[in-house]
Structure formats: structure tokens, C-alpha cells
Amino acid sequence: MEICRLGIGELRERFDRGELSSVEATRAFIERIREVDERIRAYLTVTEEEALEMASRADEMMKEGRVFPLTGVPLAIKDNICTKGIRTTCASRILHNFVPPYDATVIGRLKAQGAVILGKTNMDEFAMGSSTENSAFAITRNPWDLEAIPGGSSGGSAAAVAADECAGALGSDTGGSIRQPAACCGVVGLKPTYGRVSRYGLVAFASSLDQIGPMTKSVRDSALLLGAIAGHDPHDSTSSPLPDEDFTRLLGEEIRGMRLGMPKEFFIEGMDPEVEERVKEAIRVLEGLGAEVFEISLPHTPYAVATYYIICTAEASSNLARYDGVKYGLRKEGEDLIEMYRETRSDGFGPEVKRRIMLGTYALSAGYYDAYYKKASQVRTLIKEDFEKAFERCDLIVTPTSPTAAFAIGEKIDDPLQMYLSDIFTISVNLAGLPALSLPCGFTQRGLPVGLQIIGKPFSEATLLQAAYAYEESADFRSRRPLIGSSP
Amino acid sequence: MKITEREVDYVARLARLKLSDRERELFTGQLNAILEYMEKLNELDTEGVEPTYHVVHHTNAFREDQVRESSPREEIMENAPQREGDFFKVPRVI
Numbered sequence: 314m315e316i317c318r319l320g321i322g323e324l325r326e327r328f329d330r331g332e333l334s335s336v337e338a339t340r341a342f343i344e345r346i347r348e349v350d351e352r353i354r355a356y357l358t359v360t361e362e363e364a365l366e367m368a369s370r371a372d373e374m375m376k377e378g379r380v381f382p383l384t385g386v387p388l389a390i391k392d393n394i395c396t397k398g399i400r401t402t403c404a405s406r407i408l409h410n411f412v413p414p415y416d417a418t419v420i421g422r423l424k425a426q427g428a429v430i431l432g433k434t435n436m437d438e439f440a441m442g443s444s445t446e447n448s449a450f451a452i453t454r455n456p457w458d459l460e461a462i463p464g465g466s467s468g469g470s471a472a473a474v475a476a477d478e479c480a481g482a483l484g485s486d487t488g489g490s491i492r493q494p495a496a497c498c499g500v501v502g503l504k505p506t507y508g509r510v511s512r513y514g515l516v517a518f519a520s521s522l523d524q525i526g527p528m529t530k531s532v533r534d535s536a537l538l539l540g541a542i543a544g545h546d547p548h549d550s551t552s553s554p555l556p557d558e559d560f561t562r563l564l565g566e567e568i569r570g571m572r573l574g575m576p577k578e579f580f581i582e583g584m585d586p587e588v589e590e591r592v593k594e595a596i597r598v599l600e601g602l603g604a605e606v607f608e609i610s611l612p613h614t615p616y617a618v619a620t621y622y623i624i625c626t627a628e629a630s631s632n633l634a635r636y637d638g639v640k641y642g643l644r645k646e647g648e649d650l651i652e653m654y655r656e657t658r659s660d661g662f663g664p665e666v667k668r669r670i671m672l673g674t675y676a677l678s679a680g681y682y683d684a685y686y687k688k689a690s691q692v693r694t695l696i697k698e699d700f701e702k703a704f705e706r707c708d709l710i711v712t713p714t715s716p717t718a719a720f721a722i723g724e725k726i727d728d729p730l731q732m733y734l735s736d737i738f739t740i741s742v743n744l745a746g747l748p749a750l751s752l753p754c755g756f757t758q759r760g761l762p763v764g765l766q767i768i769g770k771p772f773s774e775a776t777l778l779q780a781a782y783a784y785e786e787s788a789d790f791r792s793r794r795p796l797i798g799s800s801p
Numbered sequence: 802m803k804i805t806e807r808e809v810d811y812v813a814r815l816a817r818l819k820l821s822d823r824e825r826e827l828f829t830g831q832l833n834a835i836l837e838y839m840e841k842l843n844e845l846d847t848e849g850v851e852p853t854y855h856v857v858h859h860t861n862a863f864r865e866d867q868v869r870e871s872s873p874r875e876e877i878m879e880n881a882p883q884r885e886g887d888f889f890k891v892p893r894v895i
Binding site for chain 2 (some may be wrong): 342365410411415495507508521547551553560577608613615616618619622623625630634637638640641642643646647648649650651652653654655656659660662664667668670671672674675678687688689690691692693694695697729730733744745747
């Protein structure tokens with residue numbers, strides 16, 4: 314098999330058997346990036362030199378017998394995760410020249426294992442969007458159809474994994490930004506439980522919702538990558554104090570008797586019938602493996618989009634107040650301090666970011682706070698309670714990841730509300746702080762991937778991965794690969 | 802109409818943004834459509850429901866007050882759009 318088609322676990326086996334070095338693997342991925350990224354545009358920055366240095370250090374580590382699951386494995390990192398000395402832009406003009414003086418905790422953990430960083434991937438500006446079209450720098454294309462979006466906001470990471478431009482990647486998920494692009498690009502994407510992974514060094518969008526997570530070629534790879542980045546961090550007081558665990562420990566265990574809930578509110582009119590069919594087929598496969606499937610209700614689902622877009626914009630309007638042209642990033646001169654702020658921010662932020670700052674500022678402003686922010690936070694409680702009640706009866710919840718497969722580039726960009734509605738199946742999970750995973754469950758007739766979403770109880774990632782692995786083993790979609798257009 | 806062009810301008814001022822005439826018009830239309838959609842929440846009676854601001858139970862995270870290595874000053878200052886020595890430089894305030 315070509316080296317660049319290998320995932321994390323497969324590279325590990327070859328490294329451990331001495332059949333392949335990290336430098337050889339890293340070269341193969343750099344070669345692949347050179348070959349296809351002009352068409353895909355998954356990366357904003359490729360750190361070729363640094364990657365090769367990290368790879369030769371990893372080879373040294375392996376020679377000395379210091380081997381961790383990620384040692385020598387070449388990865389792509391979403392460009393809202395701080396990397397010391399490597400430009401981190403959030404795909405925004407306002408941070409176009411920002412070079413972080415420190416590593417995010419997840420990067421520190423990966424470096425300690427000897428992982429290799431190939432570069433930083435494209436995204437919707439400040440992770441705001443569902444198509445990666447809101448990037449200030451590039452349009453990323455879906456490797457399965459170059460005229461389709463890769464999903465968003467972690468569209469660059471998803472496309473890089475799907476196009477074999479890395480062995481695995483990190484994304485971030487505030488309302489579906491790992492799972493929806495994973496579904497669109499036919500890869501595995503896991504949003505961990507809120508608090509499972511440190512947010513230190515993740516550029517904040519909505520702090521009560523953001524989580525970093527793996528995007529990979531297989532379920533096992535997600536378990537390995539999660540294991541490398543998870544754990545308590547004194548730099549993030551919302552990170553969980555639970556002890557480290559091996560997320561691969563239940564892979565291969567049978568799922569007989571596992572109770573799977575299908576929320577009736579997620580199988581609604583307006584969903585693409587092909588998506589519904591593929592997801593129902595996948596659920597039947599899980600049933601065939603001995604799982605018990607039954608209907609459940611999450612009655613407040615129809616209110617999730619409105620709730621989410623009030624809460625996330627309110628948090629964003631506060632978090633993005635720091636971009637003022639003083640400490641880093643873009644500065645546009647103005648006649649006084651306030652004018653300097655306004656000129657800088659108006660020039661530096663793109664339309665979707667401005668729209669969300671405006672919406673959040675409005676929702677938090679005097680006279681509207683109770684009607685919007687407080688109301689939404691109360692409905693958030695009702696949404697969270699829906700899940701708590703459902704999990705009294707079932708172990709996992711199975712749903713489509715997104716109501717449609719990847720849509721065409723340009724199709725929804727002028728209609729923000731329609732774009733928001735593409736997150737309808739993913740956002741309630743963030744509001745409730747739960748872990749959820751998207752994995753490929755087939756294709757539409759046009760050949761676009763469809764994603765199955767599995768939602769778990771807080772901190773039940775191992776069980777989530779167990780069910781996903783059982784499905785993946787019995788319905789292998791990995792043999793089908795994107796062709797990435799014709800040769801240049 | 803949930804929000805007028807005048808209010809949009811006021812909110813932009815609060816958010817330290819400056820909108821062009823085109824943006825003001827566009828945002829007024831779009832924000833109205835979005836706020837209209839948010840009205841949906843009023844179908845729910847939330848009287849007496851505790852709001853959820855965070856899913857994690859927060860307790861104060863205490864630590865020993867010890868001297869530790871700080872972030873490297875020069876690397877931080879290198880990102881400054883304008884500086885004077887080790888200070889960030891801004892337009893005259895007073």
C-alpha cells in the first residue's frame with residue numbers, strides 16, 4: 314500500500330517492525346501534499362523543514378526504544394490551535410501574521426510523544442461556519458467532488474485526512490465543526506466530552522462549547538489520537554480531573570445487548586432521503602450485531618439551532634473583543650484609540666465573524682439580555698435534560714451527522730440561516746457537553762460520503778468507539794478512495 | 802422588524818465595528834431574519850428553569866503561589882503591531 318494511505322495505527326505497526334522510518338513517512342506525505350494540495354487547498358501553512366526535523370528526532374526516539382502511540386506519525390493541525398513559532402491565523406486577516414509564543418497543551422502532548430506536524434489546515438474564520446468558505450485565505454475543496462464543500466469549520470483537516478495528505482489530524486468542534494466535515498469527507502471525527510481535552514492554546518470561539526478532537530482514517534486511529542491529547546491540564550480549569558485511560562481498550566468487544574436510541578426528532582422531513590436510507594441501513598447493521606435499537610424522544614431538538622446561535626454568538630462577541638490591534642495581528646490606524654479599534658476590526662474580520670459579533674453583542678446588550686441570552690441558557694437546560702432522560706433507557710444514541718451530503722461551493726454562502734440549519738443534528742451535543750463521533754456509513758448515488766453520528770454519555774468515549782469500531786469492521790468503506798479530479 | 806438600521810449602527814459601535822452602508826443594509830436584513838427565527842424559543846415556558854451557562858461544575862482551582870517561569874517577553878513583543886521598547890504602543894489616549 315502507498316505510504317500516504319496509511320493511518321496512525323498502520324504507520325505505528327510499520328515503524329515498530331522497522332519497515333519504515335518516520336522520515337520516509339513524512340517525505341511521502343510532503344510529496345502527496347505537493348501533488349494534490351494545489352487542487353484541494355487543505356493546508357494554509359506546510360512546515361516541511363520543521364516536519365523533517367521532528368521526524369528525524371522521532372526516528373532517534375524509536376532507536377532508543379522510547380516509543381509512544383504517536384511517535385513519528387505525521388499529523389495536520391487546524392489553524393486555530395497554537396503552535397509555538399508556527400503561524401496560527403484562524404484563517405482570519407486579523408491574525409494573518411500571528412506567531413504564537415507557546416504551544417497549545419494538545420501540541421505539547423503530541424510533541425512529547427514525538428509526533429510530526431506537517432502543517433496548519435484551513436478552516437472557516439475563527440471556526441465560524443459549516444463549509445470552510447468563510448476562510449479569508451482559500452477555498453478548500455472536497456476530495457470526493459472538487460465542486461463541493463468539505464464541510465466546516467474543520468474542513469481543511471477533514472480534506473487533508475480524506476486526500477491522504479496526513480495520517481490524521483486535529484480539529485475543533487463548537488457546534489459540529491469536527492463531525493460535519495468528517496461526514497462530508499468520509500472520515501472519522503470525534504468530539505470528546507466537554508472537559509476531556511484541554512482548551513489551553515485553542516483560540517477561543519465559544520468557551521462553554523469548544524473542544525479539540527481527532528479526525529482520522531479509522532475508528533482505532535481516533536482512539537489512539539484521543540489518548541494522546543486527553544487529560545487534565547492545570548492551564549484549563551474546565552479540563553476534567555479524571556485519570557488517563559486507554560480508549561482502545563473496548564475495540565473488538567462485541568456490542569450484543571447494547572441499547573441504541575434513535576431520536577424520532579432527528580428523522581424529519583427535509584432530510585435528504587439518500588442520507589436517511591444510508592443511516593437507517595447502518596443502524597440495521599448495528600442491530601444485526603446484536604444491539605437493541607428502539608425509538609427515543611429528544612423533544613427540545615427543534616429549539617437547538619436558535620439556542621445555539623444565541624449562546625455561541627454571545628460568547629464569541631466577548632472572546633473576540635481581544636482583537637483590537639494592540640498586542641498582535643493586524644492594526645489599522647485611526648484618529649484616536651476607539652477609531653483605531655474600529656478600523657482594525659472592520660478591516661480584519663470577514664462578514665460571518667462580524668455578523669456573529671453583532672448578533673452576540675445584541676443578545677447581551679441592555680434590555681435584550683433576558684429575552685435572548687438568559688432564555689437560551691434556560692432552553693439549554695431543557696436540551697441537556699432531554700439527553701439525561703434518554704440515557705436512562707439507552708447506552709448510545711444514533712443519528713445522521715448532517716441532513717444532507719456535502720453541498721455545492723457557493724450554494725448557501727449568501728443565506729446565513731440556511732447555513733446554520735446544516736448543523737441541526739450536531740449542535741445539541743455541544744450544548745449538553747456530550748461526546749459524539751461521526752463515521753462513514755456509505756455514499757449517495759453521486760458518490761458523496763454520508764456520516765453516521767453516535768452520541769454517548771459524558772466520558773463514555775471508550776463505549777462510543779467500541780460501537781463505531783464494530784460497525785466499521787462489518788461495513789468497510791475504507792477501500793473506496795476519492796479520485797481527486799483528473800491529473801493536473 | 803426586530804432591529805432597525807439605527808440599532809444595527811448602535812450595536813456596531815458597542816462591538817467596536819464600523820459598517821459600510823452596504824454592510825449595514827445587508828446585516829439589518831440578515832439579523833432580522835435570524836432574530837425572527839430565534840422567536841421560536843418563546844414557544845417554550847421556561848418559568849423557573851435554571852439556566853445552564855456551563856456544563857462543568859465549577860469550583861475554584863487553587864494552587865500554591867510559587868514563582869514559575871513566565872512567557873518569553875521578546876517572543877510576545879515580536880507580535881506587537883507597534884512597540885516602544887517593551888511597551889505596546891497605542892494612539893494617544895489623554
